[in-house]
Amino acid sequence: MKIRRKIGFLTILSIILIVLxxxxxxxxxxxEYFLYRRVPKVIAIILTGGAxxxxxxxxxxxxxxxxxxxxxxxxxxxxxxxxxxxxxxxGSKNLAVINSNLNFIISIGLMIIFSALLxxxxxxxEENNIFFLLLVGLxxxxxxxxxxxxxxxxIDPNEFSLIQDKMFASFNNINTNILILSSIIILSMLxxxxxxxxxxxTISLGKExxxxxxxxxxxxxxxxxxxxxxxxxxxxxLVGPITFLGLLVVNLAREFLNxxxxxxxxxxxxxxxIVALMGGQLIIERxxxxxxxxxxxxxxxxxxxFIYLLLKENKV
Amino acid sequence: MIEVKNLxxxxxxxxxxxxxxxxxxxxxxxxxxGPNGAGKSTLLSMISRLIPKNNGEIFIDGKELxxxxxxxxxxxxxxxxxxxxINIRLTxxxxxxxxxxxxxxxxxxxxxxxxxxxxxxxxxxKDIEHKYLDQLSGGQRQRAYIxxxxxxxxxxxxxxxxxxxxxxxHSVQIMKILxxxxxDLGKTVAIVIHDINFASCYSDYIxxxxxxxxxxxxxxxxxxxxKVLESIYDIDFTIEDIENNKICVYF
Numbered sequence: 001m002k003i004r005r006k007i008g009f010l011t012i013l014s015i016i017l018i019v020l021x022x023x024x025x026x027x028x029x030x031x032e033y034f035l036y037r038r039v040p041k042v043i044a045i046i047l048t049g050g051a052x053x054x055x056x057x058x059x060x061x062x063x064x065x066x067x068x069x070x071x072x073x074x075x076x077x078x079x080x081x082x083x084x085x086x087x088x089x090x091g092s093k094n095l096a097v098i099n100s101n102l103n104f105i106i107s108i109g110l111m112i113i114f115s116a117l118l119x120x121x122x123x124x125x126e127e128n129n130i131f132f133l134l135l136v137g138l139x140x141x142x143x144x145x146x147x148x149x150x151x152x153x154x155i156d157p158n159e160f161s162l163i164q165d166k167m168f169a170s171f172n173n174i175n176t177n178i179l180i181l182s183s184i185i186i187l188s189m190l191x192x193x194x195x196x197x198x199x200x201x202t203i204s205l206g207k208e209x210x211x212x213x214x215x216x217x218x219x220x221x222x223x224x225x226x227x228x229x230x231x232x233x234x235x236x237x238l239v240g241p242i243t244f245l246g247l248l249v250v251n252l253a254r255e256f257l258n259x260x261x262x263x264x265x266x267x268x269x270x271x272x273x274i275v276a277l278m279g280g281q282l283i284i285e286r287x288x289x290x291x292x293x294x295x296x297x298x299x300x301x302x303x304x305x306f307i308y309l310l311l312k313e314n315k316v
Numbered sequence: 317m318i319e320v321k322n323l324x325x326x327x328x329x330x331x332x333x334x335x336x337x338x339x340x341x342x343x344x345x346x347x348x349x350g351p352n353g354a355g356k357s358t359l360l361s362m363i364s365r366l367i368p369k370n371n372g373e374i375f376i377d378g379k380e381l382x383x384x385x386x387x388x389x390x391x392x393x394x395x396x397x398x399x400x401x402i403n404i405r406l407t408x409x410x411x412x413x414x415x416x417x418x419x420x421x422x423x424x425x426x427x428x429x430x431x432x433x434x435x436x437x438x439x440x441x442k443d444i445e446h447k448y449l450d451q452l453s454g455g456q457r458q459r460a461y462i463x464x465x466x467x468x469x470x471x472x473x474x475x476x477x478x479x480x481x482x483x484x485x486h487s488v489q490i491m492k493i494l495x496x497x498x499x500d501l502g503k504t505v506a507i508v509i510h511d512i513n514f515a516s517c518y519s520d521y522i523x524x525x526x527x528x529x530x531x532x533x534x535x536x537x538x539x540x541x542x543k544v545l546e547s548i549y550d551i552d553f554t555i556e557d558i559e560n561n562k563i564c565v566y567f
Contacts, residue, residue: 064403065403198421198422199421199422201414204404205402205404205414206403208366209402209414211366212366212394213417213468214387214388214389214390214391214417214418216386258405260404260405260406260410
């Protein structure tokens with residue numbers, strides 16, 4: 001099977017990159033220190049890459065659009081807003097700020113509530129207009145961003161430095177405390193979504209065909225939107241917002257496999273995502289000597305790819 | 317039998333479908349005719365649960381629409397809308413296989429594959445079954461979508477302007493297929509159609525709508541009548557009998 005071979009190739013490539021990343025420059029005297037630092041980083045990269053690819057894939061399917069990522073709904077701005085608000089309202093010494101796991105759970109809870117509300121107001125409308133969704137998402141995103149920066153102006157500079165840490169995507173200051181919790185969440189999402197892969201295939205035909213074929217459309221879309229919100233929270237909590245990665249890897253996966261089957265698409269986009277992040281991190285650490293964050297490279301390449309996609313869609 | 321009782325659909329204050337009651341009888345082709353904006357497509361979309369109704373009842377085989385289980389309903393009634401843009405790249409065979417989704421949830425069994433094969437050969441698409449939809453002509457694509465509906469194997473088939481953008485040859489082809497679905501396979505077909513002569517030659521029963529209301533309904537002979545058609549469309553009609561078909565001249 002051709003598709004299986006392609007997936008096998010990506011799996012091997014990501015394993016090679018992971019091994020390279022862990023073992024470069026390792027010797028008998030420093031391995032304890034390096035392993036302690038590098039292994040959590042690798043796990044975080046796999047989790048983030050997986051969460052971003054997975055959520056973007058589902059999001060593009062339920063919105064039936066190939067140039068969207070969950071960030072248009074303002075989900076990652078909302079995450080930053082929650083973080084700022086907690087520090088602003090409760091102070092940096094509150095348990096909700098200090099205890100990473102508690103903070104994480106609160107954020108995810110709020111994100112789920114928000115996405116459920118968004119669903120009721122936007123997706124339930126009859127003329128399910130994608131431009132309306134984009135517009136509202138964009139405005140909400142800006143709204144949350146402005147609110148966050150307003151609060152950031154008002155708070156104590158020391159407390160601000162706590163938030164600043166979370167504002168930029170970087171694998172050099174990963175939130176390692178929540179690695180276990182994130183793994184559990186992402187794995188359970190993957191298992192939960194597994195039985196929906198065929199339903200997602202049908203949804204990618206569009207709303208009317210899906211309903212005609214007996215899919216409980218509203219119900220499935222609502223569930224998937226909540227899953228997207230959870231996954232975005234996990235990836236943003238781990239490393240911060242990486243806007244273009246999802247768009248990039250999901251479209252690459254589609255071009256690479258040329259199939260509509262989510263069974264293959266999800267796993268492939270996750271693998272491409274891991275390869276991109278692992279490779280990018282290797283380049284940054286070994287070639288650029290940590291002189292720039294990985295999000296700069298990804299947004300740079302992603303920006304070009306996005307323009308390419310727009311031009312291509314324009315032609316058809 | 318599909319029974320519609322006092323169905324209402326409103327957008328804002330405007331009633332698009334206004335207190336409509338009618339029936340779709342088994343084993344017949346029922347055509348919905350009327351000017352643009354008469355509410356024909358909306359009516360069909362509500363019957364097939366694509367859009368929610370504001371008021372009224374829809375009974376399919378005696379059971380209200382909301383009481384039906386989604387999957388069971390998808391084995392009972394199918395709908396094809398007029399514009400079918402699909403965002404993903406599919407071959408004809410893959411598209412037709414989707415028609416079996418209500419039965420197998422995506423895991424095709426031998427029986428499902430047999431239905432897919434039958435639907436493809438029924439629509440004479442066998443030699444191009446591995447072509448992608450975007451490589452097809454309008455007529456071929458429409459046949460592919462109808463093949464999917466045939467594979468879905470439902471008792472009731474609803475089609476919203478199946479002749480949209482097709483030339484005469486392909487239109488006749490599609491209508492003949494619909495006729496044989498009813499006559500040979502015992503299906504029940506309901507269509508929204510604009511070409512009055514196609515409605516006259518191929519349907520058994522006609523429901524005429526205007527401004528969201530049913531103006532008149534009855535067997536084809538009763539509706540293809542100078543007075544009735546003039547009151548629906550507000551233009552002059554001449555109706556001629558040609559080879560046992562009533563042909564309308566309105567140009």
